Structure formats: C-alpha cells, structure tokens
Amino acid sequence: MTEKKATLALNDQRSVELDFNAGSFGPAALDIRPFLGEDLYTYDPGFVNTAGCESAITYIDARNSVLLHRGFPVDQLAEHCSFPEVCYILLHGQAPSREEYDRFTESITRHTLIHEQMTRMLSGFRRDSHPMALMCAVVGALAAFYHDVLDVDNAGDRELAALRLLAKMPTVAAMCYKYSIEQPSAYPRNSLSYTGNFLHMLFAIPAEKYEVDPILERAMNRILILHADHGQCPSTTTVRTAGSSGANPFACIAAGLASMWGPLHGGANEACMRMLEEISTVDRIPAFVNRAKDRHDSFRLMGFGNSIYHHFDPRAAILRKTCHEVLSALGMEDNLLQVAMELEHIAMTDAFFLENKLYPSADFYTALILKAMGLPSSMFTVITAVGRTTGWIAHWNEMHSRPLKACRPRQVYTGEERRDFVSRL
Known part of the structure; x- marks a missing residue:
C-alpha cells in the first residue's frame, strides 16, 4: 500500500x-x-x-532487536519447534497441522540419499580441501543430476526442488566433512529426526554404533533454526540475484553458499574460532582485550557486537543458554572453551563492551557449541549453511511466485570518457 x-x-x-x-x-x-x-x-x-524486493518471509527490527519469521518470534520457534517445522513455516507461511507436518517430513526423508556418482566425484578433490569449497562444488553439481526441474514457473516443480534441497543438504555437508577427515561417509538413517540424522552422518563410523545425544540433538536443532533466515543478507541477495535470471535452483543455492563463505557473513563463526586459537590461553586475554579497545590497533574481537542490530542479537540469548547446556554436559577441558567463557564474562561486565554494545553474538555461541561437539572450525559455516538453505529456498520460491524481473543494479561510472583508440604497439 x-x-x-x-x-x-x-x-x-x-x-x-x-x-x-x-x-x-x-x-x-x-x-x-x-x-x-x-x-x-x-x-x-x-x-x-x-x-530491492518485497518479501513476506522475515522481518528484522534492528533498533529493537526483533527477528520474526512469518510473524513468529525466532526465540519461540527455537524453543518449541523442530527444524522441519520451521522449514514448513518459512516455505508456506503458516504452522503445519499434524497431517501436513507428517507428509512434509516424510517427503524430505525420501530424498536424503545422494547419487553414488556424487561420492565418486569428491575423489577428484584434495583431501585437505575446505568443506565449504566442496559444498559449493557438490551442490552446484546437483544441477546436473536434477536438470528435470527446469520450469521455475511451475509451483509443483519448485516444491520438488525445495524438498530435494532440504533433504540433501545435510547429506552433502556430512559427506564433505567425512571426505576432508578421510573417513567413509555414513548413509542417512530414515528412522532418526532431521537433526538426529545429521549428527549421525557427521559422527558415525562403520566400526561402532552411534547413539544420538539428546542434548546435542536439541542444540543442533536450535542452531539450524536460528540460522534459517536473516532477511536480505549477502547470501540471500545472491540467491535472489542468481534466481532472477531463471537459473537452476541448485545453481542458485551454490551461489548462495559461495557468498556465505566470507568472514563478514557466515564465515564469522569460523573467524571467531581462529581468534580464540590466536589468543590460545586465558592468561593472554588481557593483552588482546586492550588491543581491541585501542582504536589505532587493527585487531578486532570476532563474535562480539553485530553489524545489524543496534543492541543485541535476539538469537544470541537462546544460543547462550544452549551453549552452557552443551558445555555442562560435555565438560570444559578444552583451553579454547575456557578462553571463550572468560571473554564472555568480560563482555558482560566490562564498561567498554557494555557502552559500545559489544555483546557476544550468535556467531560466538555457535562456534563454541560446534567446537564442543568436536567439529573443526572449517565446518562451522557449513553447518550454518545447512540451516540457511531453507531461507534461501523460501526467498527463491517467493520471487518466482511473482512475475520474474532480472536483477540489474546501476553503477556510477568513474572510468575514462569516450576516446579514440590508437595502437601503442
């Protein structure tokens, strides 16, 4: 209006x-x-x-630290929903009935397997490849296996593409991780929940039976929900831009993955862990905190403050609670976790942090939870990308539910004026 x-x-x-x-x-x-x-x-x-668009999916009030998905506060969704339930809400706009939820999750379950040729394709990459590089390649390659989904104007085709992506992203993510650590991939287990199956594929080995820890399952469920969408962030804008040309949906999601990889976006949690590794021990914290307070020093504490919210990230409170649940269950022997907890204490009590609103962010707590689970920092962005896939799909589907218009931003040209060419050879 x-x-x-x-x-x-x-x-x-x-x-x-x-x-x-x-x-x-x-x-x-x-x-x-x-x-x-x-x-x-x-x-x-x-x-x-x-x-750049109109959207009915996610609302962010940066001034008052509000994040709504289809009108539902994100903290309520994280506390009371399973991740597939949030996927349904983002895709369809309303909470599902029991019948709708069962049909939706059953459809996802039946699409979790990856073609065996995809596994063989991985053997062409170096073993020490970054998992995000592998993810970009494999998800892009899915376009070659599912080229039948070409009519983006057909709602049924878009629904099938959405189900395939939601189902296969955890499988692809786990497969890339297992390849990078030289372990065999684990097949999906349809008897497990979405997040339970993801944990199984990440950590199971053929020689032992893997039992899903309910505390870790709840933590992973919240991580995926709290990263499901964040409005017109760089990766979502990338997906929309790629999709505006009518491109294959798997290619659009691969473009989103590439955009998310950067440290100013989804890669912030990995950068946070690298910072903790640089600090390394609790006794070195004061020196780094002093550097962070020095405006003439280029060093910055990663994982504190947020470029979007004026005060605190509304996702961080639930992730903080989840982080402490996980650390209480798994223990705090790791030096880097001890460094992180001391930094959290400083951020909550030090006048400089409070005055500058440098609260621990969602990236900070996500990094700690995944570190405690035993995942390397190279997997942190991969995990958040699995959660963000549902937001990317929702935005891709939304833009195709209206007349498609190619995204074509303008520029301010600062080059040479027209001139005649004279050879300098």
Whole structure:
C-alpha cells in the first residue's frame, strides 16, 4: 500500500513525485522507480539502505532487536519447534497441522540419499580441501543430476526442488566433512529426526554404533533454526540475484553458499574460532582485550557486537543458554572453551563492551557449541549453511511466485570518457 508522497526538486528546475511504499509494519520505503523516466538513479554502496524486493518471509527490527519469521518470534520457534517445522513455516507461511507436518517430513526423508556418482566425484578433490569449497562444488553439481526441474514457473516443480534441497543438504555437508577427515561417509538413517540424522552422518563410523545425544540433538536443532533466515543478507541477495535470471535452483543455492563463505557473513563463526586459537590461553586475554579497545590497533574481537542490530542479537540469548547446556554436559577441558567463557564474562561486565554494545553474538555461541561437539572450525559455516538453505529456498520460491524481473543494479561510472583508440604497439 502507499501512503504520503514526497517531491524531489532537481537543480534544473524539474521535480519528481515519489510514493512511499509501506509494508505491514516497520519503516516505509521511498519508491524511486519514477527516476527511470528522468535518467536518474540513486547511489547506495552495498544497498544498505535500499529495498530491492518485497518479501513476506522475515522481518528484522534492528533498533529493537526483533527477528520474526512469518510473524513468529525466532526465540519461540527455537524453543518449541523442530527444524522441519520451521522449514514448513518459512516455505508456506503458516504452522503445519499434524497431517501436513507428517507428509512434509516424510517427503524430505525420501530424498536424503545422494547419487553414488556424487561420492565418486569428491575423489577428484584434495583431501585437505575446505568443506565449504566442496559444498559449493557438490551442490552446484546437483544441477546436473536434477536438470528435470527446469520450469521455475511451475509451483509443483519448485516444491520438488525445495524438498530435494532440504533433504540433501545435510547429506552433502556430512559427506564433505567425512571426505576432508578421510573417513567413509555414513548413509542417512530414515528412522532418526532431521537433526538426529545429521549428527549421525557427521559422527558415525562403520566400526561402532552411534547413539544420538539428546542434548546435542536439541542444540543442533536450535542452531539450524536460528540460522534459517536473516532477511536480505549477502547470501540471500545472491540467491535472489542468481534466481532472477531463471537459473537452476541448485545453481542458485551454490551461489548462495559461495557468498556465505566470507568472514563478514557466515564465515564469522569460523573467524571467531581462529581468534580464540590466536589468543590460545586465558592468561593472554588481557593483552588482546586492550588491543581491541585501542582504536589505532587493527585487531578486532570476532563474535562480539553485530553489524545489524543496534543492541543485541535476539538469537544470541537462546544460543547462550544452549551453549552452557552443551558445555555442562560435555565438560570444559578444552583451553579454547575456557578462553571463550572468560571473554564472555568480560563482555558482560566490562564498561567498554557494555557502552559500545559489544555483546557476544550468535556467531560466538555457535562456534563454541560446534567446537564442543568436536567439529573443526572449517565446518562451522557449513553447518550454518545447512540451516540457511531453507531461507534461501523460501526467498527463491517467493520471487518466482511473482512475475520474474532480472536483477540489474546501476553503477556510477568513474572510468575514462569516450576516446579514440590508437595502437601503442
């Protein structure tokens, strides 16, 4: 809906009348589409103050630290839902009935296997390859195995693509991990829950029976839910941009994986663990904290503060609770976990951290939980990508439920003016 209008006066005495496009709630956006007829466009590096789409999936109130999925507070979903239930909510907009949930989870279960040729394809990569590199390659290669899903305008085809991706991402993630540590892959077990099966594929070995720890299963369930979607972040925008061309959905998700890998996005939890490794022992913490307080020092404490929220990350409170549950169950012998807990204490009590709102973030607690589970830091972004897949699919499906428009941002050209070519050879 539209509300009041704004008039933009230009230097050449022209004026352009613009509408305000208001969502269901939250700030209204100035509709700049009339600029197209005036040979004008806006300059917003990183699109940090530009709405590139309308979406009914996730709402973020950065000022008040609110995160809603289809209107449901994320903390309620993390406390009361299974991850497939949240997947259903993100994809369909409403909580499922028992019949809908059973049918949805049954469909996912029947698509968890990966073609054996995919396993053989992995043998072409180095054993020390980063698992995210393997994930990008394997998920992109799925387009070659499921090229039948080509009609993105067909709701049934999009539903099938969504089920395949949700089902196969944990299998692919575990397969990439097992390859990187030179262990045989574990086949999915359809008798387990979504998160229980994921843990089984990550940690089971053929020589021993693996029993899923309910505390770790609950922790993994919350990690996946709390990373399921985060609005128009870099990876989701990448998926939407790739999808705007009508590209294969597996290729779009592979593009999202590549975008998520960076330390300014999903790779932040891995960067957080590398920072803990650099600090290494509790007695070295004061020196690093002092460096973090020095504005002339390039060192920054990773995992503290958030570039989105003005105060605290609403996901961090539940992950903090989950982190302490896991550490209580598994123990705190690891030096890096002791470093992390001391840093958490400092962040909660030190005036510098409190005044600058440098609270421990979702990335900080996610890193600690996965470290306590026994996973290497190279797997942290992979785990969060498994959770984020449902958000990517929901956004990809949403954009295809409307007339498709190719994403084509403008640029401010700063190169040479027109000139005639003269050979310099």
